[in-house]
Amino acid sequence: MLTIHNLSSDLLPNIDSLEVLPGQCLAIHGESGSGKTLLLRAIADLDPNHANIELNHQSRDAMSADEWRNKVIYLPAESFWWSDQVLAHFNQRLQPETLGLSSEISNWQVSRLSTGEKQRLALLRALDREPSVLLMDETTANLDQENTLRVEKLIAKKCAEGLGVIWVSHDPQQRQRIADKSYRIDPTGLRED
Amino acid sequence: MDLVSLSIFDLSLAAFLVILLGLLSWHLQLGITQSLYIAAARSAIQLTLLGLVLKQLFNQVSIPLVTLISFIMLIVAGYEVMARQQRRFRGWWSLGIGTSSMFLSSFSITVLAMFAIIQVDPWYTPQYLIPLLGMLLGNTMSGIAIALNNLTSMAYDQKGVIEARLMLGDSWQTAINHLRRNALKSGLIPIINAMTTAGIVSLPGMMTGQILAGSPPMEAAKYQLMILFLIAAGTGLGSVTAVWFGSRRLFDDRQRLRLDRLKSTE
Numbered sequence: 001m002l003t004i005h006n007l008s009s010d011l012l013p014n015i016d017s018l019e020v021l022p023g024q025c026l027a028i029h030g031e032s033g034s035g036k037t038l039l040l041r042a043i044a045d046l047d048p049n050h051a052n053i054e055l056n057h058q059s060r061d062a063m064s065a066d067e068w069r070n071k072v073i074y075l076p077a078e079s080f081w082w083s084d085q086v087l088a089h090f091n092q093r094l095q096p097e098t099l100g101l102s103s104e105i106s107n108w109q110v111s112r113l114s115t116g117e118k119q120r121l122a123l124l125r126a127l128d129r130e131p132s133v134l135l136m137d138e139t140t141a142n143l144d145q146e147n148t149l150r151v152e153k154l155i156a157k158k159c160a161e162g163l164g165v166i167w168v169s170h171d172p173q174q175r176q177r178i179a180d181k182s183y184r185i186d187p188t189g190l191r192e193d
Numbered sequence: 194m195d196l197v198s199l200s201i202f203d204l205s206l207a208a209f210l211v212i213l214l215g216l217l218s219w220h221l222q223l224g225i226t227q228s229l230y231i232a233a234a235r236s237a238i239q240l241t242l243l244g245l246v247l248k249q250l251f252n253q254v255s256i257p258l259v260t261l262i263s264f265i266m267l268i269v270a271g272y273e274v275m276a277r278q279q280r281r282f283r284g285w286w287s288l289g290i291g292t293s294s295m296f297l298s299s300f301s302i303t304v305l306a307m308f309a310i311i312q313v314d315p316w317y318t319p320q321y322l323i324p325l326l327g328m329l330l331g332n333t334m335s336g337i338a339i340a341l342n343n344l345t346s347m348a349y350d351q352k353g354v355i356e357a358r359l360m361l362g363d364s365w366q367t368a369i370n371h372l373r374r375n376a377l378k379s380g381l382i383p384i385i386n387a388m389t390t391a392g393i394v395s396l397p398g399m400m401t402g403q404i405l406a407g408s409p410p411m412e413a414a415k416y417q418l419m420i421l422f423l424i425a426a427g428t429g430l431g432s433v434t435a436v437w438f439g440s441r442r443l444f445d446d447r448q449r450l451r452l453d454r455l456k457s458t459e
Binding site for chain 1: 353354356357358359360361362363364365371445447448449450
Protein backbone atom coordinates (compact mmCIF):
# COMPACT_ATOMS: atom_id res chain seq x y z
CA MET A 1 0.00 0.00 0.00
CA LEU A 2 1.32 3.41 -1.04
CA THR A 3 0.25 6.37 1.10
CA ILE A 4 1.10 9.97 0.29
CA HIS A 5 0.56 12.88 2.67
CA ASN A 6 1.36 16.58 2.29
CA LEU A 7 3.35 16.34 -0.89
CA SER A 8 4.80 19.69 -1.88
CA SER A 9 7.32 20.86 -4.42
CA ASP A 10 8.10 24.08 -6.26
CA LEU A 11 6.12 23.37 -9.40
CA LEU A 12 3.18 21.35 -8.05
CA PRO A 13 -0.04 22.14 -6.22
CA ASN A 14 0.03 20.68 -2.73
CA ILE A 15 -1.29 17.15 -2.55
CA ASP A 16 -2.91 16.53 0.85
CA SER A 17 -3.50 12.85 0.64
CA LEU A 18 -3.48 9.98 -1.85
CA GLU A 19 -3.59 6.26 -1.27
CA VAL A 20 -3.03 3.29 -3.58
CA LEU A 21 -3.97 -0.14 -2.26
CA PRO A 22 -2.33 -3.28 -3.66
CA GLY A 23 -4.19 -4.25 -6.82
CA GLN A 24 -5.79 -0.84 -7.12
CA CYS A 25 -5.58 1.31 -10.24
CA LEU A 26 -6.01 5.08 -9.90
CA ALA A 27 -6.42 7.30 -12.94
CA ILE A 28 -5.32 10.92 -13.00
CA HIS A 29 -6.19 13.53 -15.58
CA GLY A 30 -5.89 17.27 -15.90
CA GLU A 31 -5.07 19.97 -18.37
CA SER A 32 -1.70 20.01 -19.99
CA GLY A 33 0.75 21.78 -17.69
CA SER A 34 -1.31 20.98 -14.59
CA GLY A 35 1.48 18.88 -13.10
CA LYS A 36 0.49 15.27 -13.84
CA THR A 37 3.99 14.27 -14.92
CA LEU A 38 5.62 16.26 -12.13
CA LEU A 39 3.37 14.56 -9.58
CA LEU A 40 4.45 11.11 -10.73
CA ARG A 41 8.11 12.20 -10.82
CA ALA A 42 7.82 13.58 -7.30
CA ILE A 43 6.33 10.32 -5.99
CA ALA A 44 9.23 8.41 -7.57
CA ASP A 45 11.58 10.96 -5.96
CA LEU A 46 13.08 12.06 -9.26
CA ASP A 47 12.64 15.77 -8.52
CA PRO A 48 13.24 17.53 -5.19
CA ASN A 49 10.05 17.41 -3.10
CA HIS A 50 8.79 17.14 0.46
CA ALA A 51 6.28 14.51 1.39
CA ASN A 52 5.33 11.96 3.92
CA ILE A 53 5.27 8.87 1.72
CA GLU A 54 5.14 5.28 2.83
CA LEU A 55 5.13 1.99 1.00
CA ASN A 56 3.72 -0.83 3.09
CA HIS A 57 4.28 1.28 6.22
CA GLN A 58 7.92 1.86 5.37
CA SER A 59 8.87 5.50 4.97
CA ARG A 60 10.46 6.64 1.72
CA ASP A 61 13.09 8.59 3.64
CA ALA A 62 14.15 5.42 5.45
CA MET A 63 14.96 3.71 2.15
CA SER A 64 17.81 4.52 -0.18
CA ALA A 65 16.63 6.32 -3.30
CA ASP A 66 17.50 3.48 -5.67
CA GLU A 67 15.71 0.95 -3.48
CA TRP A 68 12.62 3.18 -3.48
CA ARG A 69 12.62 3.64 -7.26
CA ASN A 70 13.02 -0.09 -7.71
CA LYS A 71 9.69 -0.57 -5.90
CA VAL A 72 7.87 2.53 -7.11
CA ILE A 73 8.67 2.76 -10.81
CA TYR A 74 7.84 5.76 -12.95
CA LEU A 75 7.16 4.92 -16.60
CA PRO A 76 7.54 8.12 -18.67
CA ALA A 77 5.70 8.89 -21.90
CA GLU A 78 8.97 8.86 -23.85
CA SER A 79 11.26 5.88 -23.37
CA PHE A 80 15.07 5.97 -23.40
CA TRP A 81 17.49 3.11 -23.98
CA TRP A 82 21.09 2.88 -22.86
CA SER A 83 22.26 -0.14 -24.86
CA ASP A 84 21.96 -0.99 -28.57
CA GLN A 85 20.52 -4.41 -27.76
CA VAL A 86 16.94 -4.78 -26.53
CA LEU A 87 17.96 -7.80 -24.46
CA ALA A 88 20.52 -5.85 -22.42
CA HIS A 89 17.74 -3.83 -20.77
CA PHE A 90 16.07 -6.84 -19.19
CA ASN A 91 16.98 -8.91 -16.16
CA GLN A 92 14.48 -11.72 -16.72
CA ARG A 93 13.19 -13.57 -19.74
CA LEU A 94 11.14 -11.27 -21.89
CA GLN A 95 7.57 -12.24 -22.90
CA PRO A 96 6.84 -9.86 -25.76
CA GLU A 97 3.85 -11.81 -27.15
CA THR A 98 1.54 -10.56 -24.38
CA LEU A 99 1.74 -7.09 -25.92
CA GLY A 100 1.60 -8.22 -29.53
CA LEU A 101 5.34 -7.87 -30.09
CA SER A 102 7.50 -10.23 -32.12
CA SER A 103 8.92 -13.12 -30.11
CA GLU A 104 12.30 -12.31 -31.70
CA ILE A 105 12.28 -8.73 -30.42
CA SER A 106 14.78 -9.34 -27.63
CA ASN A 107 17.48 -9.91 -30.26
CA TRP A 108 16.70 -6.72 -32.13
CA GLN A 109 18.59 -3.46 -32.11
CA VAL A 110 16.87 -0.62 -30.29
CA SER A 111 17.38 1.65 -33.32
CA ARG A 112 15.08 -0.63 -35.31
CA LEU A 113 12.10 -0.22 -32.96
CA SER A 114 9.11 1.97 -33.75
CA THR A 115 7.78 4.44 -31.19
CA GLY A 116 4.89 2.11 -30.34
CA GLU A 117 7.21 -0.89 -29.94
CA LYS A 118 9.48 1.12 -27.66
CA GLN A 119 6.49 2.19 -25.62
CA ARG A 120 5.35 -1.37 -25.06
CA LEU A 121 8.87 -2.64 -24.40
CA ALA A 122 9.38 0.14 -21.86
CA LEU A 123 6.32 -1.15 -20.01
CA LEU A 124 7.71 -4.70 -20.06
CA ARG A 125 11.08 -3.36 -18.90
CA ALA A 126 9.42 -1.66 -15.93
CA LEU A 127 7.42 -4.78 -15.03
CA ASP A 128 10.64 -6.82 -15.36
CA ARG A 129 11.86 -5.08 -12.17
CA GLU A 130 8.75 -6.37 -10.33
CA PRO A 131 7.66 -3.08 -8.74
CA SER A 132 5.04 -2.75 -6.01
CA VAL A 133 3.63 0.38 -7.60
CA LEU A 134 3.78 1.49 -11.23
CA LEU A 135 3.35 5.16 -12.15
CA MET A 136 2.21 5.27 -15.78
CA ASP A 137 2.38 8.47 -17.82
CA GLU A 138 0.25 8.35 -21.00
CA THR A 139 1.59 4.87 -21.67
CA THR A 140 -0.79 4.14 -24.55
CA ALA A 141 -0.60 7.56 -26.20
CA ASN A 142 1.17 6.22 -29.29
CA LEU A 143 -0.66 2.89 -29.54
CA ASP A 144 -3.55 1.76 -31.72
CA GLN A 145 -6.80 0.49 -30.21
CA GLU A 146 -5.77 -3.17 -30.27
CA ASN A 147 -2.46 -2.65 -28.53
CA THR A 148 -3.98 -0.19 -26.07
CA LEU A 149 -6.39 -2.93 -24.99
CA ARG A 150 -3.49 -5.40 -24.71
CA VAL A 151 -1.66 -3.02 -22.38
CA GLU A 152 -4.81 -2.53 -20.30
CA LYS A 153 -5.30 -6.28 -20.09
CA LEU A 154 -1.72 -6.84 -18.95
CA ILE A 155 -2.02 -4.14 -16.30
CA ALA A 156 -5.33 -5.61 -15.10
CA LYS A 157 -3.59 -8.99 -14.77
CA LYS A 158 -0.69 -7.45 -12.82
CA CYS A 159 -3.16 -5.61 -10.58
CA ALA A 160 -4.88 -8.90 -9.84
CA GLU A 161 -1.46 -10.13 -8.67
CA GLY A 162 -1.16 -7.15 -6.32
CA LEU A 163 0.42 -4.35 -8.33
CA GLY A 164 -0.71 -0.82 -7.45
CA VAL A 165 -1.05 1.60 -10.36
CA ILE A 166 -1.38 5.33 -10.83
CA TRP A 167 -2.19 5.94 -14.50
CA VAL A 168 -2.15 9.38 -16.06
CA SER A 169 -4.49 9.22 -19.05
CA HIS A 170 -6.24 11.89 -21.06
CA ASP A 171 -8.74 9.41 -22.51
CA PRO A 172 -12.01 9.39 -20.48
CA GLN A 173 -13.11 6.02 -21.90
CA GLN A 174 -9.80 4.46 -20.97
CA ARG A 175 -10.11 5.85 -17.45
CA GLN A 176 -13.54 4.23 -17.18
CA ARG A 177 -12.19 0.87 -18.34
CA ILE A 178 -9.14 0.73 -16.10
CA ALA A 179 -9.63 2.84 -13.01
CA ASP A 180 -11.03 1.97 -9.61
CA LYS A 181 -10.89 5.67 -8.76
CA SER A 182 -10.35 8.70 -10.94
CA TYR A 183 -8.80 12.03 -9.92
CA ARG A 184 -8.48 15.40 -11.55
CA ILE A 185 -5.44 17.61 -10.91
CA ASP A 186 -5.59 21.42 -11.18
CA PRO A 187 -3.72 24.35 -9.58
CA THR A 188 -5.65 23.89 -6.33
CA GLY A 189 -4.75 20.24 -5.90
CA LEU A 190 -6.12 16.77 -6.50
CA ARG A 191 -9.86 15.98 -6.45
CA GLU A 192 -11.71 12.73 -6.91
CA ASP A 193 -14.14 12.79 -9.86
CA MET B 194 78.05 24.62 -26.17
CA ASP B 195 77.18 28.29 -26.20
CA LEU B 196 73.64 29.47 -25.84
CA VAL B 197 72.46 31.48 -28.86
CA SER B 198 70.79 34.38 -27.14
CA LEU B 199 67.61 35.70 -28.75
CA SER B 200 67.43 39.41 -29.41
CA ILE B 201 64.30 41.56 -29.33
CA PHE B 202 64.53 41.68 -33.13
CA ASP B 203 64.41 37.86 -33.37
CA LEU B 204 61.27 37.77 -31.25
CA SER B 205 59.64 40.59 -33.21
CA LEU B 206 60.13 38.57 -36.37
CA ALA B 207 58.24 35.62 -34.84
CA ALA B 208 55.57 37.98 -33.50
CA PHE B 209 55.14 39.43 -36.98
CA LEU B 210 54.05 35.98 -38.18
CA VAL B 211 51.29 35.96 -35.54
CA ILE B 212 50.15 39.38 -36.76
CA LEU B 213 49.99 37.99 -40.30
CA LEU B 214 47.90 35.07 -39.03
CA GLY B 215 45.60 37.59 -37.36
CA LEU B 216 45.17 39.48 -40.63
CA LEU B 217 44.42 36.25 -42.42
CA SER B 218 41.79 35.20 -39.88
CA TRP B 219 40.26 38.69 -40.08
CA HIS B 220 40.11 38.37 -43.84
CA LEU B 221 38.45 34.96 -43.55
CA GLN B 222 36.01 36.37 -40.97
CA LEU B 223 36.81 33.64 -38.45
CA GLY B 224 35.89 35.97 -35.61
CA ILE B 225 38.91 34.95 -33.56
CA THR B 226 41.34 37.73 -34.49
CA GLN B 227 40.80 39.55 -31.23
CA SER B 228 41.23 36.47 -29.05
CA LEU B 229 44.34 35.52 -31.01
CA TYR B 230 45.97 38.90 -30.37
CA ILE B 231 44.90 38.93 -26.73
CA ALA B 232 46.31 35.43 -26.24
CA ALA B 233 49.57 36.35 -27.96
CA ALA B 234 49.90 39.52 -25.87
CA ARG B 235 49.08 37.58 -22.71
CA SER B 236 51.74 34.98 -23.43
CA ALA B 237 54.33 37.73 -24.07
CA ILE B 238 53.54 39.58 -20.84
CA GLN B 239 53.17 36.43 -18.73
CA LEU B 240 56.37 34.78 -19.93
CA THR B 241 58.40 38.00 -19.52
CA LEU B 242 57.09 38.36 -15.99
CA LEU B 243 57.78 34.69 -15.35
CA GLY B 244 61.35 35.14 -16.55
CA LEU B 245 61.80 38.05 -14.14
CA VAL B 246 60.13 36.23 -11.25
CA LEU B 247 62.05 33.01 -11.81
CA LYS B 248 65.34 34.92 -11.96
CA GLN B 249 64.62 36.28 -8.48
CA LEU B 250 63.15 33.01 -7.27
CA PHE B 251 66.11 30.88 -8.31
CA ASN B 252 68.41 33.11 -6.30
CA GLN B 253 66.61 32.53 -3.03
CA VAL B 254 65.55 29.05 -2.04
CA SER B 255 62.67 29.72 0.33
CA ILE B 256 59.74 27.44 1.12
CA PRO B 257 57.12 30.19 1.65
CA LEU B 258 57.98 31.82 -1.67
CA VAL B 259 57.91 28.53 -3.59
CA THR B 260 54.58 27.65 -1.94
CA LEU B 261 53.11 31.03 -2.81
CA ILE B 262 54.14 30.79 -6.47
CA SER B 263 52.86 27.21 -6.69
CA PHE B 264 49.45 28.16 -5.34
CA ILE B 265 49.14 31.15 -7.66
CA MET B 266 49.88 28.81 -10.57
CA LEU B 267 47.29 26.35 -9.25
CA ILE B 268 44.51 28.93 -8.90
CA VAL B 269 45.14 30.33 -12.38
CA ALA B 270 45.02 26.80 -13.81
CA GLY B 271 41.77 26.22 -11.89
CA TYR B 272 40.24 29.32 -13.47
CA GLU B 273 41.37 28.14 -16.87
CA VAL B 274 39.65 24.77 -16.40
CA MET B 275 36.48 26.62 -15.37
CA ALA B 276 36.66 28.93 -18.38
CA ARG B 277 36.81 25.99 -20.76
CA GLN B 278 33.52 24.50 -19.55
CA GLN B 279 30.49 24.93 -21.80
CA ARG B 280 28.25 23.92 -18.93
CA ARG B 281 29.84 24.63 -15.60
CA PHE B 282 28.73 23.90 -12.08
CA ARG B 283 27.11 26.79 -10.26
CA GLY B 284 28.78 28.47 -7.31
CA TRP B 285 32.25 27.52 -6.13
CA TRP B 286 32.01 23.97 -7.44
CA SER B 287 33.27 24.75 -10.90
CA LEU B 288 36.49 26.32 -9.65
CA GLY B 289 36.72 23.90 -6.73
CA ILE B 290 36.52 20.66 -8.69
CA GLY B 291 39.18 21.68 -11.21
CA THR B 292 41.50 23.18 -8.63
CA SER B 293 41.29 20.32 -6.15
CA SER B 294 41.82 17.69 -8.87
CA MET B 295 44.91 19.51 -10.12
CA PHE B 296 46.14 19.97 -6.57
CA LEU B 297 45.83 16.24 -5.89
CA SER B 298 47.42 15.16 -9.15
CA SER B 299 49.99 17.80 -10.13
CA PHE B 300 51.25 18.60 -6.64
CA SER B 301 51.60 15.00 -5.51
CA ILE B 302 53.34 13.92 -8.71
CA THR B 303 55.70 16.93 -8.65
CA VAL B 304 56.66 16.22 -5.05
CA LEU B 305 57.15 12.55 -5.87
CA ALA B 306 59.35 13.43 -8.85
CA MET B 307 61.43 15.88 -6.81
CA PHE B 308 62.03 13.36 -4.01
CA ALA B 309 62.36 10.12 -5.88
CA ILE B 310 63.58 10.95 -9.37
CA ILE B 311 65.40 14.26 -9.56
CA GLN B 312 66.74 14.15 -5.98
CA VAL B 313 68.09 17.66 -5.69
CA ASP B 314 68.95 19.17 -2.34
CA PRO B 315 66.83 20.73 -1.00
CA TRP B 316 63.92 18.97 -2.69
CA TYR B 317 62.08 22.24 -3.26
CA THR B 318 64.91 23.84 -5.27
CA PRO B 319 62.81 26.26 -7.37
CA GLN B 320 64.88 25.87 -10.51
CA TYR B 321 63.56 22.32 -10.84
CA LEU B 322 60.30 22.44 -8.96
CA ILE B 323 58.60 25.43 -10.61
CA PRO B 324 59.15 24.40 -14.26
CA LEU B 325 58.17 20.81 -13.47
CA LEU B 326 55.01 21.90 -11.68
CA GLY B 327 54.20 24.29 -14.51
CA MET B 328 54.57 21.56 -17.09
CA LEU B 329 52.34 19.22 -15.09
CA LEU B 330 49.70 21.84 -14.32
CA GLY B 331 49.54 22.97 -17.94
CA ASN B 332 48.97 19.47 -19.23
CA THR B 333 46.73 18.06 -16.50
CA MET B 334 44.72 21.26 -16.91
CA SER B 335 43.90 20.34 -20.50
CA GLY B 336 43.03 16.76 -19.62
CA ILE B 337 40.82 17.76 -16.70
CA ALA B 338 39.11 20.52 -18.68
CA ILE B 339 38.29 18.13 -21.54
CA ALA B 340 37.13 15.33 -19.24
CA LEU B 341 34.88 17.61 -17.15
CA ASN B 342 33.47 19.37 -20.19
CA ASN B 343 32.73 16.02 -21.75
CA LEU B 344 31.04 14.75 -18.57
CA THR B 345 28.74 17.74 -18.06
CA SER B 346 27.77 18.26 -21.68
CA MET B 347 27.08 14.54 -22.16
CA ALA B 348 25.03 14.45 -18.96
CA TYR B 349 23.00 17.35 -20.32
CA ASP B 350 22.46 15.67 -23.68
CA GLN B 351 21.72 12.26 -22.21
CA LYS B 352 19.40 13.31 -19.40
CA GLY B 353 16.72 10.92 -20.67
CA VAL B 354 19.01 7.90 -20.69
CA ILE B 355 20.46 8.61 -17.24
CA GLU B 356 17.02 9.15 -15.75
CA ALA B 357 15.66 6.04 -17.48
CA ARG B 358 18.11 4.01 -15.39
CA LEU B 359 17.34 5.90 -12.20
CA MET B 360 13.60 5.33 -12.76
CA LEU B 361 14.17 1.59 -12.89
CA GLY B 362 15.98 1.60 -9.56
CA ASP B 363 19.60 1.71 -10.68
CA SER B 364 22.05 3.59 -8.48
CA TRP B 365 23.51 6.91 -9.61
CA GLN B 366 26.87 5.22 -10.21
CA THR B 367 25.33 2.70 -12.60
CA ALA B 368 23.32 5.42 -14.32
CA ILE B 369 26.35 7.64 -15.02
CA ASN B 370 28.96 4.91 -15.51
CA HIS B 371 29.13 5.00 -19.32
CA LEU B 372 29.48 8.79 -19.27
CA ARG B 373 32.25 8.61 -16.73
CA ARG B 374 34.20 6.19 -18.87
CA ASN B 375 33.79 8.33 -21.98
CA ALA B 376 34.80 11.48 -20.12
CA LEU B 377 37.94 9.81 -18.76
CA LYS B 378 38.89 8.48 -22.16
CA SER B 379 38.48 11.90 -23.76
CA GLY B 380 40.72 13.43 -21.07
CA LEU B 381 43.46 10.85 -21.65
CA ILE B 382 43.49 10.79 -25.44
CA PRO B 383 45.67 13.93 -25.90
CA ILE B 384 48.52 12.57 -23.75
CA ILE B 385 48.27 9.13 -25.36
CA ASN B 386 48.54 10.79 -28.77
CA ALA B 387 51.43 12.93 -27.56
CA MET B 388 53.35 9.86 -26.35
CA THR B 389 52.55 7.93 -29.53
CA THR B 390 53.97 10.52 -31.89
CA ALA B 391 56.69 11.94 -29.62
CA GLY B 392 59.96 12.02 -31.49
CA ILE B 393 58.55 10.82 -34.81
CA VAL B 394 55.98 13.35 -35.87
CA SER B 395 56.41 15.94 -33.17
CA LEU B 396 59.39 17.12 -31.24
CA PRO B 397 57.86 18.06 -27.88
CA GLY B 398 58.09 21.72 -26.89
CA MET B 399 60.22 21.19 -23.85
CA MET B 400 62.82 19.11 -25.66
CA THR B 401 62.94 21.60 -28.52
CA GLY B 402 63.55 24.38 -26.07
CA GLN B 403 66.30 22.47 -24.28
CA ILE B 404 68.08 21.55 -27.51
CA LEU B 405 67.84 25.09 -28.85
CA ALA B 406 69.21 26.32 -25.54
CA GLY B 407 72.24 24.07 -25.97
CA SER B 408 71.61 20.84 -24.00
CA PRO B 409 72.93 17.53 -25.37
CA PRO B 410 70.04 15.83 -27.25
CA MET B 411 70.28 12.65 -25.18
CA GLU B 412 69.87 14.56 -21.92
CA ALA B 413 66.98 16.47 -23.45
CA ALA B 414 65.38 13.19 -24.55
CA LYS B 415 65.65 11.69 -21.09
CA TYR B 416 64.09 14.72 -19.45
CA GLN B 417 61.34 14.79 -22.06
CA LEU B 418 60.56 11.13 -21.45
CA MET B 419 60.32 11.69 -17.72
CA ILE B 420 58.05 14.67 -18.28
CA LEU B 421 55.78 12.68 -20.62
CA PHE B 422 55.41 9.87 -18.09
CA LEU B 423 54.74 12.27 -15.25
CA ILE B 424 52.19 14.14 -17.36
CA ALA B 425 50.44 10.88 -18.28
CA ALA B 426 50.21 9.87 -14.62
CA GLY B 427 49.16 13.36 -13.57
CA THR B 428 46.51 13.69 -16.26
CA GLY B 429 45.12 10.25 -15.41
CA LEU B 430 44.96 10.90 -11.69
CA GLY B 431 43.59 14.42 -12.20
CA SER B 432 40.89 13.35 -14.67
CA VAL B 433 39.77 10.47 -12.45
CA THR B 434 39.45 12.84 -9.50
CA ALA B 435 37.65 15.53 -11.47
CA VAL B 436 35.23 13.10 -13.10
CA TRP B 437 34.50 11.49 -9.74
CA PHE B 438 33.77 14.79 -7.99
CA GLY B 439 31.92 16.10 -11.03
CA SER B 440 29.67 13.08 -11.46
CA ARG B 441 28.94 13.01 -7.73
CA ARG B 442 27.90 16.65 -7.87
CA LEU B 443 25.47 15.91 -10.73
CA PHE B 444 23.37 13.93 -8.25
CA ASP B 445 21.96 14.95 -4.88
CA ASP B 446 21.61 12.95 -1.68
CA ARG B 447 18.50 11.22 -3.08
CA GLN B 448 20.37 10.26 -6.24
CA ARG B 449 18.37 12.61 -8.44
CA LEU B 450 20.01 13.95 -11.57
CA ARG B 451 20.37 17.67 -10.85
CA LEU B 452 21.12 19.44 -14.12
CA ASP B 453 19.94 22.64 -12.44
CA ARG B 454 23.36 22.63 -10.77
CA LEU B 455 24.89 23.40 -14.15
CA LYS B 456 24.65 26.65 -16.00
CA SER B 457 25.27 27.25 -19.66
CA THR B 458 27.93 29.77 -20.54
CA GLU B 459 26.72 30.45 -24.05
